[in-house]
Amino acid sequence: MSPMSGYLLLSALLFSIGLAGALTRRNAILVLIGIELMLNAANLNFIAFWRYGPNPEALTGVMFAIFSISVAAAEAAVGLSIILAVYRHSKTTNLDKMNSMKG
Amino acid sequence: MTISFLLLAAITIAGTAAAMSLRNLVHCVLALTLGLVGLAALYLQLGAQFVGFTQILVYVGAVAILAVFAIMMTRSAEPTEPHGSSSFQLSGALIAGIVFAVLAWAVSSGTKALQVQTLQPEASVNQIGVALMHGFVLPLEVIGLLLTAALIGAGVLAMDETRGAR
Structure with missing residues (x-):
């Protein structure tokens, strides 16, 4: 097995763990963390393809990973504050109990 | 497939799997x-120092703290x-x-024909800064x-809008 496919398999496993968490956990914060894990798996793919792919001097993989990390940070901040705002109305973070959009 | 890759991969997988399966949210x-520290170490091993340290600063430093604050402010720390x-x-x-099965099949069948770069490429902070100021300004x-x-x-x-109105 080449070193690159090792990294790609690790990234696929990380993505599956994040997907399983986002699908099975009932707490909104943990679902958000699962989505972050999936974003991280994509970042690992970018870096692995940059390292082992052609033309690494163009730095596109590194740049994409940096921009993706900053977008993920913005997403986490806004997502967690939305969870806080929803909690203030419905007093729960359990996704099964959030079944109304009216506060 | 070096021993350090296997070790870091095991740390990453163990950390993230525990994060998705533990009962207590703070432990999660x-x-x-x-897991994120293990991932940052993997970035360092791949030669992307700047991304690795950004990962530590942003995820381990900021996002994890933010998640802990959100858990404590929503009183969901109790394992109920x-x-x-x-x-x-x-x-x-x-x-x-x-x-995962589909992705693993795609990886194993797709990377066979790929030309693999054996030379370690360099991404110094200097190069990244130059690239950010020239090609990636927008x-x-x-x-x-x-x-x-x-x-x-x-x-x-x-912001608590009801508190502001009072």
Whole structure:
């Protein structure tokens, strides 16, 4: 097995763990963390393809990973504050109990 | 397939799997930090120092702290989270397993013909800075705008409007 496919398999496993968490956990914060894990798996793919792919001097993989990390940070901040705002109305973070959009 | 890769991969997988399966949410975030540190070490091993340190600063430093604050402010730290029905859990795990099987099949069949670069490429902070100021100026500005909007938006969303009216 080449070193690159090792990294790609690790990234696929990380993505599956994040997907399983986002699908099975009932707490909104943990679902958000699962989505972050999936974003991280994509970042690992970018870096692995940059390292082992052609033309690494163009730095596109590194740049994409940096921009993706900053977008993920913005997403986490806004997502967690939305969870806080929803909690203030419905007093729960359990996704099964959030079944109304009216506060 | 070096021993350091296997070790770091084991740390990452163990941390993230614990983060997605533990009952206590604070323990989940602590396990998540372990997984993210392992991931940052993998970036360092791949030669992307700047991305590795950015990962530590942004994820381990900021996102994990933010998640802990959110857990404490929503009083969900007590391990009382009722898990969904077991068939629900099973179907979620099954879907994730199928997705992993498809991805692993695509990786194993797709990377055979690929030309692999054996030379370690260099991405010094100097090079990244030059690239950000020359080829990636517009994305950099857009990201700056996005982060400003997210900062203001998160503040407005988290503000208690009923308390302000009183």
